[in-house]
Amino acid sequence: MVVVRRAIEADIAAIAAVGARAWASNVFSFEPELPGMRMHVEKAFRAFAETSYGNVLVGEMDKVVLGWGAREEDNDYISDLWVDPVVQGQGIGSAILRTLMANIRDAGYLRARISTHARNVKAIRLYEREGFTVIEQGPEWSTSLEREMDKVKMLAELR
Template sequence: MVVIRRATEADIAAIAAVGSRAWASNIFSFEPELPGMRAHVGQAFQDFAEASFSHVLVAEADGTVVGWGARDEDNDYISDLWVEPAVQGQGIGSSLLRAMKSAIAEAGYAKARISTHARNVGAIRLYQREGFEIVEQGPEWSTSLEREIDKVKMLAELG
């Protein structure tokens, strides 16, 4: 059984590791891997986890973090949603997304926002199944890829 809970400081390493693995398993299916990219992104996930774990919800199965989502400023924007590659497709992303939307609604927001790479069709399908609609598509700077990419921005009505 998967439990969704607030992250603690003890989860920092797992948050960074799951994020790095999920990012790499997905992005390299449609983007080239440049030298040093994995190390750069791994450090970015570690820095994020250390600074922002209090804004993270983790999905835990049998005592192991298998996914996580974040609102890095506790606003209406879901900044991150990552699931361990070996357990993707088992409903963990949906459970995290629903929990994130509930937290956003509880904070008083009427809508939730999320964005992703326009070529990340799996994530887009997941977000659409969970009530998000594409409201914008266009170029945006990617810090992790260090270049401009095509992104989609999505919105879900809450309530």
């Protein structure tokens, strides 16, 4: 059973590792890996985890962090959702996403927003199953890839 809880400082290494593995397995399936990119991304996930773990929800099974999601600011935007590639498809992402959406609703918002790479079909399907619809698609600057990429922006009405 997946347990979703607020991250604590002891989760920093797991947050960084899961994020980097999930990002690499996903993005490198449709984007070329440039020299140094993996190290750059690992450092970015570590820095994010160190400074923002208080905004992170982790999904764990048997007390092992297997995924996480975040709202970097207290608004209606879900900035991150990452699940370790070896356990994707087991409900961890759905559990985290539903909890994030409930938190957004409880904060008084009527809608939740999320975005992803337009070629990240697995993520788009997950978001659609949870009630999101694509509202925009187009180029957007990616800090992690250091170039423009095609992104989709999605919206869900909260009940």
